[in-house]
Amino acid sequence: MPGAEGATAQAQIRGDAMSDQLTPEQTCRKALAVLDEVEKAVVGKRAALELVLLGVLAGGHVLIEDLPGLGKTLMARSFATALGLDFTRIQFTPDLLPSDVTGAPFYDQRGGDMVFRPGPVFTQLLLADEINRTPPKTQAALLEAMGEGQVSVDGKSHQLDPAFVVLATDNPIEYEGTYALPEAQLDRFLLRVRMGYLPPSDEAAMLLRRLDRKAERVELAQIVDAEQLLAMRTSLESVEVSADVVDYVVALVNATRAATQVQVGASPRGGLALVQLARARAALSGRDYVIPEDVKAIAVPALAHRITLRPELWVRRVSADEVVASLLTATATPRTLPRQQDAAGAAAAGTGAGGSAGGASDTPSPARSNPGPAQKPAGAHR
Structure with a gap:
């Protein structure tokens, strides 16, 4: 049975959830079970899956930027299933209106009142598919939802689900009919993930799995639910960050502002992202404390999309990822002992x-x- 292993893992995990407060070790077990389940559908991309899960655990939103056909939508659907979250997909198109995302008031003829009809953003996991295909006015409809967890319409604020998370996909190779995400929008994403092509061995394994199951879709099991996910997020608050690691994070963020290659450096939100993602990575590694290697591992995904390079670097084909990687090499790393x-x-x-x-x-x-x-x-x- 395709869901037998997932059901066993879910039963063991729910035993951990008998108490309201989870430890980082319990969060680690849950997170690894979720990754194993998602990996049944998304083959050979464990590193990318870990990054997406780190973003979800840290309570942030994730931008998945890569070429078509690499499994970005499949990844989002698989996480929604394994995490037990309500799933909604919005296909962003040039004619999409802000009210198509957030919802709008309508006249109720029976009651004679204006009633707010929630849009697809009122969900737990929102897949914003090809977010760069819609104009900035519609893109901006997600700003408040992603930043404050609410939607304001006609002067009234409507709260979103506490587990609300956005997984957005972006196609970086097509420019006609697309609209680049503004810096304010990019800064709302906790990290940016790229998947890349599969190695030949993994691509062969993916094809063999498809032949063996004799079905198009992979049936995944639910490992946790929204309540347990919120408990996992809360457990990150018990992951300790020492003063030298905090200084290291501040040094990295300030390095992006002082670099000659960078026109606009990372905002303070970038430092907060580094700390929370490092805590999530520490928990995923089974630790209740952060080490500098946690910060290093997530620095490029967390900071590269937050900086603006000088125009001449585009001609030289220097990417923001390369700039952040060079800043990591140039910034002194604290020696943290176990x-x-x-x-x-x-x-x-x-x-x-x-x-x-x-x-x-x-x-x-x-x-x-x-x-x-x-x-x-x-x-x-x-």
Whole structure:
């Protein structure tokens, strides 16, 4: 049975959800089960799937930008099924109106009143398919929904579902009949993901799977539901971020503003995105603390779409991804030691400083660059 493994995973996961508060370790188990289920439909793209799930866990929206036919829509549908979210798809076209997205008031003849009719944005997972095919006026209809989780019509605010998330697709190779997303819209996306072509071995595996199942669509099981997803998001607040990692994030964001190749650097929202995505990656790795490698792994997807390059770089075919990657190389990385190595190093020192570090080993800081009390989790004071 195609859903047997998913049903078993779901039963085990719901056992974890008996308590309202989840730990990062429980979130890790749930997230890995979701990834395994989605990977039954989307073959050979584990890294891209992880990035999308990190965005969903961090409570943000994801822009999936790549060529046609690479499984962007399939990925969104598969996540909606595995996460147990209500799914709505909007095909963005040049004649789409803002009211077609948000909804509009209409006259109720029976009651004689104007009644608000919700649009497709009132869902839990919204697939904004080919978002760059609609004019900026319609694109802007999503700004408030993505930024504040509500829609304002005729002076009244209508709240969206707490689990609301947008997965938008963008075709980067067609320019005729498309409208580039403005910077304000791009900044609303927590990260941008690219999928790329499959290696020949994975493409062969995908074709063989299609032949074996003798059906077009893959039947996926629901692993979690909206309530559990919200609990997973809440668990990220217990993932600690040390002061040196916070300084590293600030240094990266400021590097995008000071770089000679960049015309407009990342906004403060970029720093918030880095921190939340790093927390999500730490939880996905089974840790309750962030290390610099978490920040490095998500820096390009989180920052590249937030910067504007100088015009001459387009002629030289320099991409924003390459610029952010070079800034990562140029920015000093804090040396953060795991708990066990930190405690062992302090014990081996055997000096007066070692006595101080030994005291810290009773209640070790999850991530620190230098042993000592200065390593205070950022969550404690921010």
